[in-house]
């Protein structure tokens with residue numbers, strides 16, 4: 001499967017999203033943070049913007065739903081053009097049904113966990129997923145400090161995936177940078193969201209490639 005870098009457009013210029021997607025053309029995915037000011041104390045964008053970006057961007061869209069009632073909204077994001085739809089398990093009432101609906105519509109289904117949410121209660125759910133997203137900051141804002149207290153959970157998640165012989169991604173989101181990515185890769189992550197580290201770099205594409213090189217070297 002290989003290392004994937006997913007720049008988060010949360011810290012990009014929202015007035016020029018198509019250009020901002022082009023600025024990270026070397027990235028495998030584009031991470032889109034949907035926030036509803038209920039599940040998290042911030043409001044970003046929704047389905048119409050995802051639909052427009054899906055047409056404008058070359059990379060597949062990795063939609064991270066930080067919203068209440070993802071059961072109701074998640075399938076609509078697939079119809080809007082997302083290649084991957086991630087719901088927060090803390091907000092989801094029927095995660096198995098929601099994951100199946102996302103997959104049935106043709107996208108990757110992913111489950112996100114806040115930093116303090118344990119993975120173990122969801123062990124049996126892993127087979128229903130294409131990806132697990134482990135937050136390494138409290139969801140809601142870009143530019144926060146990486147929480148290294150989550151590192152053991154990355155390892156435990158990788159162990160569970162291996163134990164069940166599954167072929168699913170482990171994505172890390174929050175505070176990923178050249179300083180933190182190697183520790184996440186060593187712990188077993190293979191998809192890396194990076195917002196401020198990429199978009200505050202002089203050359204965002206160079207930073208994308210630098211992050212991938214660091215992660216690959218850490219797992220070689």
Ligand SMILES: O=C(CO)[C@H](O)[C@H](O)COP(=O)(O)O
Nearest residue numbers: 139140142143174175195196
């Ligand atoms: O989901 C998120 C915040 O809730 C963002 O994807 C994340 O914070 C990325 O930004 P940065 O790399 O600056 O931490």
Ligand SMILES: [Fe+2]
Nearest residue numbers: 033064173193
């Ligand atoms: Fe995110």
